[in-house]
Amino acid sequence: MSETTATPAVRTVAVIGAGTIGLGWAALFASAGLRVRVNSRRPDAEKHVRAAFELYAASLPSGPADPEELASRLEFEPDVARAVEDADVVQENAPEDLALKQELFARIGAAAPARALLLSSTSTLLPDDLGAAMDDPSRLLVAHPFNPPHIVPLVEIVAGERTDRRAVDDAVAFYRGLGKTPVVLRRPVPGFVANRLQSALLRESIHLVREGVVSVAELDEIVTASIGARWAAVGPFRAFHLGGGPGGLRHWFEHLGAGLERSWAGLGDPPVDEATVATVLAQADEAFGARSYEELAAERDAVQNAVIAAAARARTAASPA
Structure with missing residues (x-):
């Protein structure tokens, strides 16, 4: 398997939530060689994530992977505070419920290392609102992916009024190291771009x-x-x-x-x-x-990967030497 190179300082990513977006992030992070600690309220979280890896392993941008090898980098921790206590990056993927996310980030901010990037996959909420209950939201950013996040390159980076500029730079470097295309929005706007x-x-x-x-x-x-x-x-x-x-x-x-x-x-x-x-x-x-969801998703992912790879090759060939 050809691995993407993650930012050298990042070793552990806590993935909060194991819905569709969280699963895609977890697969991408594992394919980059990172330790992935999954926090989920699902009692069958481990079975659920491993089943998703069986589906996603064939469609990773870095090439097909062994699902068992990916899964070997997984940890499961049902307690949020313990899940983030030594994480370098936290990728939150909880339901689009502002009160729920505010409570989550208050707990995450209190337990995560001061250096950790705190990133939300929200598609509707703004960082200042997400961090309203935090003592220090300076490392909190929206990092909104386009589904499926393990394939589509875009990540929209949205900072708040209290976000440290270094956190923005660190988030951009982190996602670029994963082969993503991070774009920093010049100002927050509902729904992003x-x-x-x-x-x-x-x-x-x-x-x-x-x-x-x-x-x-x-x-x-x-x-x-x-x-x-x-x-x-x-x-x-x-x-x-x-x-x-x-x-x-x-x-x-x-x-x-x-x-x-x-x-x-x-x-x-x-x-x-x-x-x-x-x-x-x-x-x-x-x-x-x-056709089943699995069949449709597999076809979408194969075609999407082919389009992205072909476009990248064509741009490289067309670029001035």
Whole structure:
């Protein structure tokens, strides 16, 4: 197995919570050679994590791994304070409940070493709110991954008013050492960036399905055969910069920018009511229901890894010497 190189100072990571995100983080950390201490309220936590490693071991970015070798780096500690007491990094993945997370971070902050990075995978909550009950939240950051976290490179780093700048730098170095792409947001914003973009596309997707323009399966095919493939190569701004020809984004705005507000006004604003949900779910069952979650996830992960690897090779080949 080819291992990713983690930051040399990091040896032990405490993973708080063993849901989908926590499991992906645990697999990635173990694949980097780190000791992974899992804290979970599940009575069957060890069985649950080992089963996930059987699924994830084949799709790690560093290459297929032996699930048993990965699992040999696992420890299980049901007590939060003991789980973090000598951790270099704490990756919290509890449910999106502010009171729960505030209580967790108060306990984590009191028990973890002063040097430890305290990182939350939250997709909705801001660091100042998460650390409101802590005596010292200077090492607390949001580190929001894009699912599945053991594959998709992005980690959105969000600091609070009381976050030490060195903690931001340490978090960036930690994730880069794992082969991730950390991006530090310039200021906190609800939902962060990637999920806001995803939500905007999902809203219009639901609208088009609800209006009978396309089916769920057809919409997915349109995205993967057009903007999905494009966005694997370039982001929205560079795409439209190239769409403007030699004049770039400036030329594009001059010729097409005037119609943007009119096109935005025509976008859908669908209600997420019982009828809408029933329509989407019926079509999703028809499109995806014949295959298990494990089959669909394995295919997604294999294709995602192939796309990321191919894009990286192409960028390296195209870069000036």
